[in-house]
Amino acid sequence: xxxxxxxxxxxxxxxxxxxxxxxxxxxPSTHGVFRMNVRMEGETITKLQPVFGYLHRNHExxxxxxxxxxSMPYTDRxxxxxPITNNWAYARAVEQLAGIEVPERAEYIRVIVxxxxxxxxxxxxxxxxxxxxxxxxxxxxYAFREREKILDLFEWLTGARMMVNYxxxxxxxxxxxxxxxxxxxAYVETYPAFLDEMERLLTGNEIxxxxxxxxxxxxxxxxxxxxxxxxxxxxSGVDYDIRKVDAYGVYPRLSFRIPRGTxxxxxxxxxxxxxxxxxxxxxxxxxxxxxxxxxxxxxxxxQRGFKPPAGEAYGRIEGPKGELGFHLISQGGEKPYRYHxxxxxxxxxxxxxxxxxxTKIADVMVILGSIDIVLGEVDR
Amino acid sequence: xxxxxxxxxxxxxxxxxNFIGSFFDRAHAKRLITEQYPEERPILVETSxxxxxxxxxxxxxxxxxxxxxxxxxxxxxxxxxxxxxxxDANGKPILRPQIFDIDISVCMGCQICVEVCPFESIRxxxxxxxxxYDRFGTLVLHKDQLLKxxxxxxxxxxxxxxxxxxxxEAVRVKKAAAKAASAKAAAAKAAAAxxxxTQPEPAA
Numbered sequence: 001x002x003x004x005x006x007x008x009x010x011x012x013x014x015x016x017x018x019x020x021x022x023x024x025x026x027x028p029s030t031h032g033v034f035r036m037n038v039r040m041e042g043e044t045i046t047k048l049q050p051v052f053g054y055l056h057r058n059h060e061x062x063x064x065x066x067x068x069x070x071s072m073p074y075t076d077r078x079x080x081x082x083p084i085t086n087n088w089a090y091a092r093a094v095e096q097l098a099g100i101e102v103p104e105r106a107e108y109i110r111v112i113v114x115x116x117x118x119x120x121x122x123x124x125x126x127x128x129x130x131x132x133x134x135x136x137x138x139x140x141x142y143a144f145r146e147r148e149k150i151l152d153l154f155e156w157l158t159g160a161r162m163m164v165n166y167x168x169x170x171x172x173x174x175x176x177x178x179x180x181x182x183x184x185x186a187y188v189e190t191y192p193a194f195l196d197e198m199e200r201l202l203t204g205n206e207i208x209x210x211x212x213x214x215x216x217x218x219x220x221x222x223x224x225x226x227x228x229x230x231x232x233x234x235x236s237g238v239d240y241d242i243r244k245v246d247a248y249g250v251y252p253r254l255s256f257r258i259p260r261g262t263x264x265x266x267x268x269x270x271x272x273x274x275x276x277x278x279x280x281x282x283x284x285x286x287x288x289x290x291x292x293x294x295x296x297x298x299x300x301x302x303q304r305g306f307k308p309p310a311g312e313a314y315g316r317i318e319g320p321k322g323e324l325g326f327h328l329i330s331q332g333g334e335k336p337y338r339y340h341x342x343x344x345x346x347x348x349x350x351x352x353x354x355x356x357x358x359t360k361i362a363d364v365m366v367i368l369g370s371i372d373i374v375l376g377e378v379d380r
Numbered sequence: 381x382x383x384x385x386x387x388x389x390x391x392x393x394x395x396x397x398n399f400i401g402s403f404f405d406r407a408h409a410k411r412l413i414t415e416q417y418p419e420e421r422p423i424l425v426e427t428s429x430x431x432x433x434x435x436x437x438x439x440x441x442x443x444x445x446x447x448x449x450x451x452x453x454x455x456x457x458x459x460x461x462x463x464x465x466x467x468d469a470n471g472k473p474i475l476r477p478q479i480f481d482i483d484i485s486v487c488m489g490c491q492i493c494v495e496v497c498p499f500e501s502i503r504x505x506x507x508x509x510x511x512x513y514d515r516f517g518t519l520v521l522h523k524d525q526l527l528k529x530x531x532x533x534x535x536x537x538x539x540x541x542x543x544x545x546x547x548x549e550a551v552r553v554k555k556a557a558a559k560a561a562s563a564k565a566a567a568a569k570a571a572a573a574x575x576x577x578t579q580p581e582p583a584a
Contacts, residue, residue, distance in 0.1 A: 070457040073490030138395050152425075159429035159504065165490045173495075177427065177539075201394040204387030304455060304496045 017041055023364070025054045030368065031128070032375030036352075043360045048353040052346075055379040063339040068094060068306045071339065073165040078341065079377040080162060081124055082117040084154070085319040087167035092248065093315025093326035094169045098308035100301055106171035107250045108291040112184065113157070113166065114317075115280045115287070119191060120150045121320035122273040122280075125372050126198055129270060132369035133211050139201060146194050153184055169306060170298030185288045191281055195274060203271070212267035216355040216367035219264060226351040230322025230344050231276060232371055235261035235268040242318035254286045269370040307334055321345055321372055341380055345373040426537055429504035431484045432493055434526045435533050444527065445501030447475040452493035452502055460486035461493065480523040485515050500544050506536050 024035035033054035039047040059078065063071040075090045076083035088110055095102060102110075127143025151161040157180055158164040158173070166173055202208055218228075223236040233240055241258045243251045259275035261268030310332040316325035322344025329338035348371050355367050415422055437443040448465040466478035493502050505528070512518035534541040 066457055067455065069492065070455065073457055073488060073492065138398070142398065155428060156425045157427070159427040159491065160489065163488065163490070165492070197394055201391045205391050206385065206387050209387075304451075 018046070021361075025051075030365075031373050034368070034373065034375055034378065036364070036368075038361070038364065040361060043362075045356050045359055045361065045364060048356050048364070050349060050352060053379050055375045057380065059380040060339050060341060064336055067304075067334050068169070068308065068336065069303050071336070072167065073163065076163045076165055077376055078343065078380065079319070079321065079324075079345065079374045081374055082121045082320050083162055083164050084113045084117045084166055085317060085324060087164065088114055089315060089317045089319065089324040090326050091167040091169055092317055093313055093328050094306075094308065096315045097311055097313035097328050097330055098169070098301075098306075100170040101298055102170055102249075103295045103298060104250070104292055105175075105294040106296045106298075108287055109172050109176060109296060110167070111250055111254070111287050112284060112291070113154070115284050116150050116153065116184070118280045118320040119277055119284075120147050121372075122277045123147050123150075123194075125273050126202070126270075128372075129366070129369040130202070130208075132365045133208070139198070142194075142198065142201070146191075149187055153180070153187065156180060156183075168297055168301075168303055170301040171296050173297070175296045181288065181291070184284075188281055188284045188288070192278070195277055199274065203274075209267070211363075211366055212270055212370075213265060214263075215266045215359060215363050216370065217263060217265045218351060218355050222351060222354065223264070226354075227347050228322070228351065229347065230319065231272045232269060232322065232348050234258065235272045236264035237261055242316060242323055246316070248317065250287075250290075253290065254283050256280075256283050266366055266370040269372075273372075305334060307332060316342070319344055321374070321377075322348055341377075343377040343380065345371075345375075345377045349373060349378065424506050426539060428506045429491055430489055430508055431487055431505050431510070431521075432482060432491075432502050432526070433505045433528045434480065434523070435501055435503055435530050436527050437530050440524075440527050440529075444476060445499050446477050446480065447499055447501075448477040448480075449498070451496050451498065455492055455496045457490060457492060458486050458488055460484070477523060480526060481520055482526060483520045484510060485519040500548060503533055503537070503540075503544075 019040045021038045021040065022035060023038050024030040025033035030036075035051040035054065037047075037049040037051060038045060057077075059074060062074060066074070072087060072090060075086040078086045094100070123143045123146050127140035130139035154164055155161045156177060158166045218232075218236050220233075220236040220238045223233050224238060228236075229240070229242075237260050239258055239260055242248070243256075244258060256279045259272050259279065261272055308330045310330055312327075312329045314325055314327045316323050318324075323342065324344055325342035327338070327340040327342065328336050331337045352368065352371065356364050359367065435445055437445065448463050450463050450465075453459075453461045453463050460483040462479065462481045462483075463477050464479040465473045466476040468474050489504070491504050494504055510519070530541070530545075534545075
C-alpha cells in the first residue's frame with residue numbers, strides 16, 4: 001500500500017510489505033518544515049529522500065537587492081537559534097572583502113557573545129534531541145529555562161532576545177552596558193551546575209543509551225567526503241575546528257580543547273555537545289579575564305552607504321552547528337553582486353540517508369535530531 | 381557495573397528536585413521562570429526595542445525633529461517606511477513630513493533607521509501589545525500615532541536619551557558659539573570699517 005501515491009517521488013511500490021511514507025513537513029520532530037520521503041520494508045528504512053524548500057525566503061536574492069548593512073538583520077533569521085554567530089560570519093566576510101581592521105575589544109565581545117550563543121545552541125540541542133526520542137517535557141523545559149537566562153543577557157546587550165542585529169563591519173554596534181560583564185560572568189559560573197544536572201538526568205539513563213548508542217554510525221572518512229563540519233564531523237573522530245584551523249579573531253590567545261568522538265554514532269554526537277559546552281565555559285572565563293578597554297567599532301568604516309572595493313571574499317567561522325560561511329562578490333557598488341551562504345545545517349544533512357539506511361523508522365528522528373538542523377538556515 | 385535501572389532512578393531524582401524546588405522558588409531565580417502574563421508583566425530592560433517612533437520636543441507640530449530627508453525610508457531593509465515631504469502655502473517644500481507612515485506588520489525592529497537618522501528624530505519604542513484584527517486600519521502607524529515626546533523617550537531609554545540629549549546640546553552650543561563668533565567677527569569687521577571710515581576724517 002502506498003501512503004501518498006501522488007506526492008511521493010518514488011515510482012510505484014516494489015516488493016510485498018514496502019511502504020512509502022512522507023515524513024513531515026508538519027511533523028513535530030522535523031525541527032520545522034523538513035520533509036523526508038521514506039520507503040520502509042516493515043519498519044526498516046530502505047530509502048530516504050529529503051525534500052527541502054518549504055521555508056525558502058529568498059534570502060540571497062533579497063540581499064543582492066539590499067545595501068550591505070541592510071542584510072545584517074536578515075542574517076539573524078538564518079539560524080534563528082544562534083543569530084549572533086550569523087552576524088559574525090557575515091561581518092567577517094565583509095571585513096575580509098574590504099580589508100577592515102576590528103578593534104581588540106570588539107573581537108573579545110564577539111568571542112563572548114559567540115560562545116554564549118554556542119552554549120545556548122547546545123543547551124537547546126540537549127532538550128530537542130530528548131523531545132525527538134519522545135521525552136517531551138522535563139529535559140526540553142529545563143533546557144529552555146536555561147536558554148532564557150542567556151537570552152536575557154542578549155536582550156540587555158542588544159535590545160532583542162533573538163533578532164539581535166548586533167555586529168557591524170569593523171566591530172559591534174554598541175559597547176557592553178554597565179554591569180553586563182559582571183552579570184554574564186556570574187551566569188557562566190552557574191552554567192556547569194546546569195550541565196551536571198543534565199548529565200545526571202540523561203547520560204546514565206538506560207533508555208537513552210539504548211536509543212543513541214550504535215545508531216546512525218558515520219565514519220570519519222565519509223563525513224569528510226560529504227563536506228560535513230562542526231560537532232557532527234568531530235563526533236566521527238575528525239579533528240577539525242575552524243577556531244583552530246583559521247585561528248580568527250582572538251581565539252589563538254585562548255586555550256581550549258577540541259573534543260572528538262570515537263564511534264560516530266548518535267551518542268557521540270550527543271556527548272560532543274556536552275563536552276563542547278564545557279570548553280565554551282573555559283573560553284568565556286578566559287575572555288572575561290582578558291577583555292581590554294577601548295573602542296568597539298572601527299571609526300573609519302562608514303556603515304551607511306558602505307561600498308567595499310570590487311572583489312570577492314569568503315569569510316567563515318565555526319558556528320555552533322558547523323562551518324558557517326558567506327561568499328560575497330562586490331563590484332564596488334552599494335549592493336552585493338553575489339551573496340551566497342554556506343549553511344552548516346544543509347551540508348550536514350547531505351549524508352542523512354547514509355546514516356538512516358537499515359535503521360528503524362523511530363531512529364530516523366533521533367538521527368535527524370543528532371545532526372542539529374535549523375530549517376531557517378537549510379532553506380534560507 | 382551499575383545496577384540496571386539506576387540511571388533512570390538518578391534521572392527521576394533530578395526531576396523530583398526540580399518539581400519540588402519549583403514550589404519554593406517564588407523569586408523566579410532558578411527553577412521557575414514562567415511569568416503569569418496578563419497579571420504579571422515583564423519588567424523590560426532599558427535597551428529593549430520593538431518598533432520605531434518619532435521624537436518631538438515641546439510642541440508636536442513645531443517641535444518635530446524629522447526633516448523628511450528620507451534616509452530612513454531608503455535604508456529600511458524591509459522598506460516599511462513611507463514619507464511625503466510637507467509643502468507650504470506656495471507649494472514650496474519645507475523640512476517637515478506631511479505623511480510619515482510605518483507599517484509595523486512589515487517592520488522587523490532592526491533599528492537601522494535609528495542608526496542612520498542624522499537628526500536624532502527616530503527612536504525605538506518598547507511597546508509590545510500591538511495585536512489587532514485589521515492590518516491596514518491599525519498596524520500602519522501614521523504620523524500622529526508615531527509622534528511621542530522626548531520626555532517619553534527619556535522615560536523608556538534613560539541612558540540612551542541622556543546621550544542623545546548631550547549630543548544635541550553639544551551641537552547647539554557649537555552652533556551658538558559659531559554664530560556668536562561670526563556675529564563678533566561681523567561686528568569687529570563693521571567696527572573696523574567704521575573706524576576706517578572715521579579715521580581719515582581728522583586727517584582730512
